[in-house]
Amino acid sequence: TDPGLPVLLLAHQPKFIDRAAAHGIDLQLSGHTHGGQIWPFHYLVRVDQPAVAGLSRHGARTLLYTSRGTGFWGPPFRVFAPSEITLLVLRAPQGSAGV
16 A cells, blocks of 8 residues: 555454554444444443444554444344444545545
């Protein structure tokens, strides 16, 4: 990749964010966790995944956004884990040439 350009990674599971950060990924977009789907089982999801939902920083450069998604796994309901459709707007930092 060109080190002067941002690098975006789409990865189904957030659990590989450490590898992404080690390889200079700027932003990883993931899902898989369903936001924990059923409280209190989201605590178990956190054992396997570094993030259940939302934006988090990993290392000096890498951001991870984990979507709650719109569906479910297993039983057809969600408890304290509302579904979401995410709209991300990516902009170049102020003063950069942009792409």
